[in-house]
Amino acid sequence: xxxxSYSPSRGQSPALKLVLRSILYILLGLFxxxxxxxxxxxxxxxxxxxxxxxxxxLVSLPREVTFDAWRTAWSGACTGIQCEGVKPFxxxxxxxxxxxxxISTLIGALNGYVVAQWRFKGSNIFFALMLFGCFIPFQVVLxxxxxxxxxxxxxxTIPGLIFVHVIYGLGFTTLxxxxxxxxxxxxxxxxxxxxxxxxxxxxxxxxxxxxxxIIVVAVIWQFTQIWNDFLFGVSxxxxxxxxxxxxxxxxxxxxxxxxxxxxxxxxxxIAALPTLFVYVVAGKYFIRGLTAxxxxx
Amino acid sequence: xxxxxxxxxxxxxxxxxxxxxxINVSIDEGDFLVLVxxxxxxxxxxxxxxxxxxxxTRGDMFIDGQNMTNVSPKDRDIAMxxxxxxxxxxxxxxxxxxxxxxxxxxxxxxxxxxxxxxxxQLQIEPLLHRKPGQLSGGQRxxxxxxxALVRDPKLxxxxxxxxxxxxxxxxxxxxxxxxxxxxxxxxxxxVTHDQIEAMTLATKIVVMKGGIIQQIGSPTxxxxxxxxxxxxxxxxxxxxxxxxATARKNGKGSKIEIARESGDPIFLIDTxxxxxxxxxxxxVRPEDIADAALGRAGKTQEADCLIDIVEPAGAxxxxxxxxxxxxxxxxxxxxxxxxxxxxxxxxxxxGKVSYFEPETGLRLN
Numbered sequence: 236x237x238x239x240s241y242s243p244s245r246g247q248s249p250a251l252k253l254v255l256r257s258i259l260y261i262l263l264g265l266f267x268x269x270x271x272x273x274x275x276x277x278x279x280x281x282x283x284x285x286x287x288x289x290x291x292x293l294v295s296l297p298r299e300v301t302f303d304a305w306r307t308a309w310s311g312a313c314t315g316i317q318c319e320g321v322k323p324f325x326x327x328x329x330x331x332x333x334x335x336x337x338i339s340t341l342i343g344a345l346n347g348y349v350v351a352q353w354r355f356k357g358s359n360i361f362f363a364l365m366l367f368g369c370f371i372p373f374q375v376v377l378x379x380x381x382x383x384x385x386x387x388x389x390x391x392t393i394p395g396l397i398f399v400h401v402i403y404g405l406g407f408t409t410l411x412x413x414x415x416x417x418x419x420x421x422x423x424x425x426x427x428x429x430x431x432x433x434x435x436x437x438x439x440x441x442x443x444x445x446x447x448x449i450i451v452v453a454v455i456w457q458f459t460q461i462w463n464d465f466l467f468g469v470s471x472x473x474x475x476x477x478x479x480x481x482x483x484x485x486x487x488x489x490x491x492x493x494x495x496x497x498x499x500x501x502x503x504x505i506a507a508l509p510t511l512f513v514y515v516v517a518g519k520y521f522i523r524g525l526t527a528x529x530x531x532x
Numbered sequence: 533x534x535x536x537x538x539x540x541x542x543x544x545x546x547x548x549x550x551x552x553x554x555i556n557v558s559i560d561e562g563d564f565l566v567l568v569x570x571x572x573x574x575x576x577x578x579x580x581x582x583x584x585x586x587x588x589t590r591g592d593m594f595i596d597g598q599n600m601t602n603v604s605p606k607d608r609d610i611a612m613x614x615x616x617x618x619x620x621x622x623x624x625x626x627x628x629x630x631x632x633x634x635x636x637x638x639x640x641x642x643x644x645x646x647x648x649x650x651x652x653q654l655q656i657e658p659l660l661h662r663k664p665g666q667l668s669g670g671q672r673x674x675x676x677x678x679x680a681l682v683r684d685p686k687l688x689x690x691x692x693x694x695x696x697x698x699x700x701x702x703x704x705x706x707x708x709x710x711x712x713x714x715x716x717x718x719x720x721x722x723v724t725h726d727q728i729e730a731m732t733l734a735t736k737i738v739v740m741k742g743g744i745i746q747q748i749g750s751p752t753x754x755x756x757x758x759x760x761x762x763x764x765x766x767x768x769x770x771x772x773x774x775x776x777a778t779a780r781k782n783g784k785g786s787k788i789e790i791a792r793e794s795g796d797p798i799f800l801i802d803t804x805x806x807x808x809x810x811x812x813x814x815x816v817r818p819e820d821i822a823d824a825a826l827g828r829a830g831k832t833q834e835a836d837c838l839i840d841i842v843e844p845a846g847a848x849x850x851x852x853x854x855x856x857x858x859x860x861x862x863x864x865x866x867x868x869x870x871x872x873x874x875x876x877x878x879x880x881x882x883g884k885v886s887y888f889e890p891e892t893g894l895r896l897n
Contacts, residue, residue: 420616422614422615422616422618422691423618423620425580425612425614425618426614426618426619426620426679427620427631428585428604429605429606430606430632430635431632431636432635436635440620440631441620441622444622445621445622
């Protein structure tokens with residue numbers, strides 16, 4: 236039945252076509268509504284006062300719009316004993332995510348460049364092992380990673396979390412860049428070698444300038460992963476270094492007495508904004524970059 | 533004077549497979565060496581070995597007398613043009629051409645002067661600010677040549693540079709490369725699978741098959757005296773006719789008998805070659821079988837042959853018949869009266885005939 240929209244419309248009457256089209260758009264509209272519903276509830280709830288939430292309907296629009304909940308969520312909500320809102324944790328997340336994304340993307344690009352263009356003995360096995368890293372569940376590495384971080388003396392610190400995320404992201408970024416670079420003819424590297432360029436020169440001058448689409452993919456992927464990470468954040472942090480996801484959990488779970496749904500919602504939206512922002516800004520490159528390499532221009 | 537390029541006993545293995553076996557070639561300054569052979573014969577690998585892009589397993593390589601066997605590509609004083617052109621996609625044409633100089637730290641004034649000179653030579657001045665993506669195939673080809681020319685190297689290497697162009701442009705660029713070679717007097721090594729390119733460009737041809745050199749020689753030598761059945765079949769278009777025949781001693785020469793399914797065998801007298809084995813394969817170029825009626829210079833022997841197919845090609849008309857169980861092509865005059873299904877009196881010229889041993893495929897005369 237869903238095939239209708241794809242079947243060639245040759246031989247169908249205009250009326251039938253119109254009906255089929257309408258059904259298609261109604262279905263699409265319903266799905267869109269279904270997916271937007273939670274966001275709608277979150278936004279409206281965050282703009283209501285606690286009284287209104289208690290007395291009103293879940294899906295109704297706020298009678299009186301108030302940003303108090305947002306203010307509290309940002310700088311006043313309690314996460315356990317401390318009541319500074321999500322602000323410091325938001326900053327922690329930025330301090331973790333930005334360097335981790337940059338480092339893992341850059342190293343992934345270099346790895347991919349080597350595996351795709353500078354084959355060495357065992358480079359395929361090396362790549363297969365990197366790929367295998369993508370499929371190791373987070374939980375498996377928790378204990379060994381805690382030990383490693385302890386040995387390195389960075390347990391519970393932001394550099395420690397950056398390290399964890401770089402290591403965990405390398406499998407993915409290497410995969411992205413390798414698949415992108417493998418479609419670039421090896422003659423390009425050869426030509427540059429004859430021209431006298433070395434390993435890094437070729438990477439900086441020729442491969443990196445070509446890589447914008449795949450850099451965008453790697454950045455979006457890594458940023459989303461690292462920003463949204465909870466398990467590593469809760470396991471390898473301490474009081475001052477927790478990321479925003481952990482703080483959000485603490486706000487929601489550790490309040491005593493009245494549950495401030497509006498503050499919870501506002502905090503959740505704040506925590507989700509950066510990834511949303513990255514998608515909106517770079518989303519169009521994301522699709523392009525994902526399919527690049529599979530289709531040769 | 534030492535040869536500009538000398539390859540000595542070169543072997544190349546990929547894992548367990550030998551792709552180049554005991555290659556020995558040398559060329560003098562100003563030579564145009566063409567490596568030709570079917571795909572997978574190792575010709576591109578050999579070129580990559582000369583460039584230093586592939587390490588060699590055994591053997592030595594000298595460029596202008598210096599041992600370059602273990603020297604990196606950038607220090608070999610070579611320039612290379614690739615099949616896919618391999619232009620740097622994010623750089624403008626000008627930057628593509630000057631990239632090598634920039635890497636080697638040549639000063640800006642020299643870079644500009646050389647760029648200007650090469651751009652003029654190849655007539656690509658209007659393209660200098662474009663990106664490779666905005667160029668046509670022929671233009672890209674020119675830029676790739678420009679990148680090689682600015683280096684002013686001891687040796688130019690070309691890896692099938694014309695095979696991505698359409699037929700007309702290929703012929704044009706072929707002529708341009710030949711002109712370039714004549715004007716520069718540069719030494720070049722050129723890889724192609726196209727035997728016509730090989731014939732037209734080369735001063736020296738290396739025919740390869742299965743990683744082994746089959747024959748080295750000037751285009752005329754290769755064409756007139758192919759060393760074995762493979763070379764005979766590979767070089768020339770249409771290919772040399774290779775007909776199984778029986779040879780008998782006849783005075784100072786031989787009497788050659790070619791069997792025919794329909795009718796009597798053809799007897800040809802060769803006055804120059806004696807002591808041939810009984811079973812031979814006789815190689816006759818299509819142009820050595822002509823219309824008897826329209827006459828031609830040289831000593832010929834005539835025979836009536838039943839024509840199966842007539843293929844007019846403008847300047848010539850090709851006629852195909854069955855001799856010795858093989859289709860045989862004759863290059864006839866455009867005004868021939870030959871028609872399919874009728875007998876035609878043809879003149880055979882054995883002046884440049886080749887004989888091959890059927891088992892080994894080696895040349896006998």
